[in-house]
Amino acid sequence: MDTTEIIVILGGVGLIGLVLWYFFGERESVAAAVNAGGVQEIGVTVKGGYSPDVIAVKRGVPVRLNFYRDETSSCSEQVIFSDFGIARDLPAFKTTAIEFTPDKPGEFPFTCGMNMLHGKLVVE
Amino acid sequence: MNKVETADERIDMPITGMTCAACANRIEKTLAKQPGVNHASVNFATETATVNFDPAATNIDSLVETVRSAGYDAHPHSMGDGDEDPLEKAHAEEYATAKRKFIVAAVLSLPVLVIAMSHGRIAALNFAGVNWLQLILTTPVVLYSGRHFYTGAWAAFKHRAADMKTLIAVGTGSAFVYSVIATVFPSWFVTSTHGGGHSVDVPVYFEAAAVIIALILLGNLLESRAKGRTGEAIRKLVGLQPKTAHILRDGVELEVATDAVLKGDIVVVRPGEKIAVDGVVTDGSSAVDESMLTGESIPVEKRAGDEVFAATINKTGAFHFRATKVGKDTALQQIVQLVRDAQGSKPPIAKLADKISGIFTPVVISIAIATFVVWFVAASPEVRFTMALVNFVSVLIIACPCALGLATPTAIMVGTGKGAELGILIKGGDSLETAHKLDTVVLDKTGTITKGEPSLTDVVVFDGFDESQLLRLIASAEASSEHPLASAIVAGAKDWGIELTRAEKFNAVEGRGVEATVDGRSILLGNERLMQEFRVRDSSRASDALSSLASEGKTPMLAAVDGTLVGIVAVADTAKDESKAAIAEMKRLGLSVVMMTGDNKRTADAVAKEVGVDRVIAEVLPEGKSNEIKRLQAEGRVVGMVGDGINDAPALAQADVGIAIGTGTDVAIEASDITLIRGDLRGVATAIGLSKATIRAVKQNLFWAFIYNVIGIPIAAGVLYPVFGWLLSPVIASAAMSMSSVSVVANSLRLRGYQDSRRA
Numbered sequence: 001m002d003t004t005e006i007i008v009i010l011g012g013v014g015l016i017g018l019v020l021w022y023f024f025g026e027r028e029s030v031a032a033a034v035n036a037g038g039v040q041e042i043g044v045t046v047k048g049g050y051s052p053d054v055i056a057v058k059r060g061v062p063v064r065l066n067f068y069r070d071e072t073s074s075c076s077e078q079v080i081f082s083d084f085g086i087a088r089d090l091p092a093f094k095t096t097a098i099e100f101t102p103d104k105p106g107e108f109p110f111t112c113g114m115n116m117l118h119g120k121l122v123v124e
Numbered sequence: 125m126n127k128v129e130t131a132d133e134r135i136d137m138p139i140t141g142m143t144c145a146a147c148a149n150r151i152e153k154t155l156a157k158q159p160g161v162n163h164a165s166v167n168f169a170t171e172t173a174t175v176n177f178d179p180a181a182t183n184i185d186s187l188v189e190t191v192r193s194a195g196y197d198a199h200p201h202s203m204g205d206g207d208e209d210p211l212e213k214a215h216a217e218e219y220a221t222a223k224r225k226f227i228v229a230a231v232l233s234l235p236v237l238v239i240a241m242s243h244g245r246i247a248a249l250n251f252a253g254v255n256w257l258q259l260i261l262t263t264p265v266v267l268y269s270g271r272h273f274y275t276g277a278w279a280a281f282k283h284r285a286a287d288m289k290t291l292i293a294v295g296t297g298s299a300f301v302y303s304v305i306a307t308v309f310p311s312w313f314v315t316s317t318h319g320g321g322h323s324v325d326v327p328v329y330f331e332a333a334a335v336i337i338a339l340i341l342l343g344n345l346l347e348s349r350a351k352g353r354t355g356e357a358i359r360k361l362v363g364l365q366p367k368t369a370h371i372l373r374d375g376v377e378l379e380v381a382t383d384a385v386l387k388g389d390i391v392v393v394r395p396g397e398k399i400a401v402d403g404v405v406t407d408g409s410s411a412v413d414e415s416m417l418t419g420e421s422i423p424v425e426k427r428a429g430d431e432v433f434a435a436t437i438n439k440t441g442a443f444h445f446r447a448t449k450v451g452k453d454t455a456l457q458q459i460v461q462l463v464r465d466a467q468g469s470k471p472p473i474a475k476l477a478d479k480i481s482g483i484f485t486p487v488v489i490s491i492a493i494a495t496f497v498v499w500f501v502a503a504s505p506e507v508r509f510t511m512a513l514v515n516f517v518s519v520l521i522i523a524c525p526c527a528l529g530l531a532t533p534t535a536i537m538v539g540t541g542k543g544a545e546l547g548i549l550i551k552g553g554d555s556l557e558t559a560h561k562l563d564t565v566v567l568d569k570t571g572t573i574t575k576g577e578p579s580l581t582d583v584v585v586f587d588g589f590d591e592s593q594l595l596r597l598i599a600s601a602e603a604s605s606e607h608p609l610a611s612a613i614v615a616g617a618k619d620w621g622i623e624l625t626r627a628e629k630f631n632a633v634e635g636r637g638v639e640a641t642v643d644g645r646s647i648l649l650g651n652e653r654l655m656q657e658f659r660v661r662d663s664s665r666a667s668d669a670l671s672s673l674a675s676e677g678k679t680p681m682l683a684a685v686d687g688t689l690v691g692i693v694a695v696a697d698t699a700k701d702e703s704k705a706a707i708a709e710m711k712r713l714g715l716s717v718v719m720m721t722g723d724n725k726r727t728a729d730a731v732a733k734e735v736g737v738d739r740v741i742a743e744v745l746p747e748g749k750s751n752e753i754k755r756l757q758a759e760g761r762v763v764g765m766v767g768d769g770i771n772d773a774p775a776l777a778q779a780d781v782g783i784a785i786g787t788g789t790d791v792a793i794e795a796s797d798i799t800l801i802r803g804d805l806r807g808v809a810t811a812i813g814l815s816k817a818t819i820r821a822v823k824q825n826l827f828w829a830f831i832y833n834v835i836g837i838p839i840a841a842g843v844l845y846p847v848f849g850w851l852l853s854p855v856i857a858s859a860a861m862s863m864s865s866v867s868v869v870a871n872s873l874r875l876r877g878y879q880d881s882r883r884a
Binding site for chain 1: 140218272276277278279280281282283284285286287288289348464465467470478481482483485486489490493494496497500501505525526529530533552
């Protein structure tokens with residue numbers, strides 16, 4: 001085994017680790033703010049993913065997520081909260097509000113129609 | 125653009141770019157400040173600005189300019205009949221761009237493919253700058269045709285997400301970058317492998333970049349065309365709602381956008397027009413085609429007081445109606461929302477696919493890196509880099525998360541959309557999957573199998589008394605009674621074409637029957653006790669007929685004319701015309717059919733025999749229905765309950781699948797998993813059959829998508845090379861990848877041809 005091969009093996013293993021960490025590692029969450037109407041409201045920009053993608057909300061308080069889809073890529077044309085039975089089409093360059101009241105604590109993922117883009121609603 | 129014949133002019137224009145209600149306020153204020161604007165209101169929900177202005181002082185263009193200067197955009201001409209939906213237009217433009225990109229890619233990559241495949245065998249292609257030629261041909265393919273793959277992958281990468289585009293971008297990007305370097309600085313590679321500086325051919329893989337992009341674009345085009353068709357049913361439904369309506373305001377008829385119709389507005393409907401919102405007819409009458417909502421093809425008569433629904437079509441008459449439900453509250457929009465939610469839901473069998481597709485892309489990238497490493501180490505030094513690179517690219521390209529991602533939603537979309545077309549609303553993926561597993565269907569008797577109200581079934585006469593004469597006398601006697609049995613007799617007489625006369629001295633004898641005088645003859649109609657009390661002659665001769673009618677589950681009544689018993693009439697809650705065929709169809713699907721009723725066993729058995737159910741549960745109290753369902757479930761059965769959705773709500777909720785039937789357009793019934801808008805029992809078999817077909821398609825799709833990746837990825841990585849010497853070229857990999865997602869969508873589209881058993 002020559003030096004190049006050793007470099008390639010080590011580089012490959014390191015790269016795999018980096019890929020897995022980068023895509024599956026922990027993410028920071030952003031809390032939704034409660035507005036004057038008593039609704040926890042937050043804007044989510046949809047462009048190749050959701051920003052923010054981890055959203056913290058309180059249990060029992062109505063939530064309004066304003067999804068703004070900033071692209072035409074077909075991947076993000078739908079957002080699905082399967083635990084809440086919600087599926088909404090997100091028209092491109094428009095804001096679509098999704099409203100519901102989480103009644104149990106836990107982590108509830110939301111995804112695009114094809115489950116490639118991921119976000120998480122953390123109910124405390 | 126909608127003009128009002130008053131001093132000022134009014135325009136409704138869609139606004140884009142608003143993200144919150146504050147934006148709406150801002151636009152409103154800015155517009156109101158403009159000279160010539162009398163009134164401006166902006167609706168955030170419908171994204172529309174309504175402006176009343178003085179045409180002498182300002183014009184539409186300057187209004188649009190005002191909106192733009194506030195940082196938003198207005199589209200004054202995209203409303204009204206002839207205009208296209210802006211969203212639809214955006215989709216069409218997108219498709220046109222994708223097509224242009226594909227054509228560019230195809231034209232430029234074809235020569236690259238020929239050069240690459242010739243492997244030097246075509247002498248004319250063995251000139252010195254051949255790699256440079258390939259570079260020139262490939263660069264526009266990568267930078268123009270494939271651009272969105274790279275920008276999309278980068279956007280996803282920034283979100284620590286990876287999708288289809290990531291795989292394509294990394295795959296084609298590596299092939300391209302390597303080939304460019306190998307063309308510009310061939311010595312880098314020659315030195316490292318041969319240790320000499322002579323100009324040997326350094327392999328380049330431009331075709332792996334160019335052809336892959338062309339093939340994937342083709343696949344995307346086919347897929348988006350097919351995918352467009354999966355949502356067709358719902359789009360068609362939404363498209364049925366007219367864009368404008370004629371309303372009366374202050375006695376003036378004006379045409380306004382459907383979104384601008386308010387609750388309480390009087391809407392004018394002319395022959396052949398579509399109805400814009402839900403409401404109640406105030407005057408006029410007509411027949412209305414409601415087939416798009418209910419699946420019922422016969423037009424429904426409407427007169428003052430009747431409800432009408434958005435998107436249904438007025439046939440011949442004209443009428444006015446008062447809008448009661450507008451916007452998202454209309455039955456149409458509720459149906460659409462229900463189906464959309466169902467389309468986003470996934471049956472439990474898809475959960476595993478979800479887990480896999482969620483981690484798919486990063487895992488495939490890792491496998492590709494591992495492939496590179498293994499080939500680099502295992503292959504001989506002269507070829508190790510290129511072999512490693514080619515297989516790395518093949519793995520990335522053949523992996524198709526799209527097929528996995530499309531497997532479930534496309535089938536559910538087509539299945540539930542088809543259901544909506546047939547007046548069958550399915551709540552979600554769970555309902556679909558459970559409906560597919562049903563082995564027992566429980567039908568409520570009254571109103572579900574039977575008409576739910578008594579009707580005249582038999583007229584028996586003695587001593588040659590004329591049947592229609594008897595019916596005329598007793599129906600006339602009963603005409604003023606409000607008893608349900610009386611209305612059955614009156615309705616029966618009408619069916620026979622009998623004209624009634626006025627009865628005199630009508631008297632209801634509590635618990636026994638009625639007495640009356642018709643045409644001067646004294647009439648008695650009731651039970652045996654009535655006959656005895658009035659000392660009717662020959663009252664005993666009816667006993668055989670009485671018991672035989674009773675054994676058939678009917679309610680017999682004795683009739684006496686002028687003191688002599690002359691006949692018997694019987695009424696019963698009879699089975700609907702289609703019940704027998706519907707139950708036969710359920711049995712054909714392998715279901716065991718149970719009838720549940722509060723009636724006595726004899727009546728129940730008679731109906732059961734007529735329609736052919738397998739098992740009868742009679743004398744059930746209304747509150748006991750859900751316990752009976754529990755008992756059946758305890759026998760290990762998967763039970764579907766069919767009922768009216770309101771009285772049967774607990775039983776529907778207890779059942780594995782609750783099927784509410786005949787809800788009409790009141791579709792928001794919580795307890796049911798499946799809602800049949802029409803009262804036709806044959807819809808149950810159709811709904812269950814459709815569920816089975818949909819779940820079958822989901823399973824086929826998932827199997828296909830799994831197998832494809834499970835077999836495809838290892839072959840692309842080269843596991844068969846040591847044994848058979850097989851390697852997959854990246855070009856073949858991209859063709860396979862494109863076809864896999866197209867085949868999944870095509871399989872789902874087959875559900876569009878599902879046959880409605882009611883029409884078969």
